Amino acid sequence: MSARMAAVVLRRFGGPGALRVEQVDEPRCPRGASLVDVSLAGVNFDDLEHRRGAEPGLPLPAVLGVEVVGRRRRDGRRVVALLRRGGGYARVAAAVDAHCVPVPDDLDDAQAVALFEQGATAYGALRLAGRLRAGESVAVTSAAGGVGHLAVQLAVAMGAKPVVGIASTAAKRAVVAELGADVVLAPEQVGELRAVTGGRGADLVVDGTGGDQARAALRGLAPFGRLVSYGWRGGAAGCGWVDVGTEELVDGSVGVAGFWMRHVVDDRALLTGIADALFDLARAGALTARIDRVVPLAGVGAAHAAFAARQTVGKVLVDVREVG
Numbered sequence: 001m002s003a004r005m006a007a008v009v010l011r012r013f014g015g016p017g018a019l020r021v022e023q024v025d026e027p028r029c030p031r032g033a034s035l036v037d038v039s040l041a042g043v044n045f046d047d048l049e050h051r052r053g054a055e056p057g058l059p060l061p062a063v064l065g066v067e068v069v070g071r072r073r074r075d076g077r078r079v080v081a082l083l084r085r086g087g088g089y090a091r092v093a094a095a096v097d098a099h100c101v102p103v104p105d106d107l108d109d110a111q112a113v114a115l116f117e118q119g120a121t122a123y124g125a126l127r128l129a130g131r132l133r134a135g136e137s138v139a140v141t142s143a144a145g146g147v148g149h150l151a152v153q154l155a156v157a158m159g160a161k162p163v164v165g166i167a168s169t170a171a172k173r174a175v176v177a178e179l180g181a182d183v184v185l186a187p188e189q190v191g192e193l194r195a196v197t198g199g200r201g202a203d204l205v206v207d208g209t210g211g212d213q214a215r216a217a218l219r220g221l222a223p224f225g226r227l228v229s230y231g232w233r234g235g236a237a238g239c240g241w242v243d244v245g246t247e248e249l250v251d252g253s254v255g256v257a258g259f260w261m262r263h264v265v266d267d268r269a270l271l272t273g274i275a276d277a278l279f280d281l282a283r284a285g286a287l288t289a290r291i292d293r294v295v296p297l298a299g300v301g302a303a304h305a306a307f308a309a310r311q312t313v314g315k316v317l318v319d320v321r322e323v324g
Helices: 045-052 109-129 148-157 170-178 187-196 211-219 246-252 268-283 297-308
Strands: 004-010 019-025 033-042 067-072 078-082 092-096 100-102 138-140 163-166 183-185 202-207 221-229 255-258 291-296 315-319
Touching: 004 297, 019 297, 033 109, 045 297, 067 092, 067 109, 078 092, 078 109, 100 268, 109 148, 109 202, 109 221, 109 268, 109 291, 109 315, 138 148, 148 163, 148 170, 148 202, 163 170, 163 187, 170 183, 183 187, 187 202, 187 211, 202 211, 211 221, 221 246, 291 297, 297 315
Parallel strands: 138 163, 138 202, 163 183, 202 221, 221 255, 291 315
Antiparallel strands: 004 019, 033 067, 033 092, 033 315, 067 078, 078 100
């Protein structure tokens, strides 16, 4: 008989109230995977999309959550893991071994899981897709978000100058300034990118919103500048798809690229290399994940609601050891 555990279960697509704490069987462990006794799980925008049924193909009932930290049962090592099929909002998760990375002894669980997926997304958008070089200017939209607040710090650490953070409220903009941004703008001020970069324009824009901000940022790119999209928020006002014409790209000598974390997850050497770089920066004090809140299992629905309302700054975590 399978051991039982507490988990947040989704039995129907819908709002945050569709998430309920239940006792369920521990997951089975397929070949090439290991069971992880989870301490913390991260909340991601993808989790909200899955909960609403916006991503087709998710079988119900389901346990959401795509990033966890905990101890791997087979060897007792502390690891962070990415879970493509979810399962993180639970006390035990089955994690593919190739998607697990050991956590350094001097890095705590909260920092490890908060840095891993969203830090790697920020790193990939800046370095892999954005080809950032020291001395170039960088602008980051949603700069107080889980990815954005790490992208601001990474841009500073990579020698970007100036670093421009864009955030929706005065409180969030104050946080972005504390993170090291040279200039902080409201979303309606994105049209000032050229002015705040000495009239030249931004060399790189890292964008997680799309829509009006991305459109304005495109107009503020320097010659040979790049806009890198790592996602969009189709449900938010002014966010979503952006149509870009070849004439616009040619006239400005600018480029548009995308970044999807899956292509890092599929490359073991790349995944571990980026994780090591992030963890080294954190241990050196150059990169810190801001933890907005840590909720028990029973608080996941409320955390989803706050996340969707853009009331969070930094990372939202779930302590799966606490039912609440």
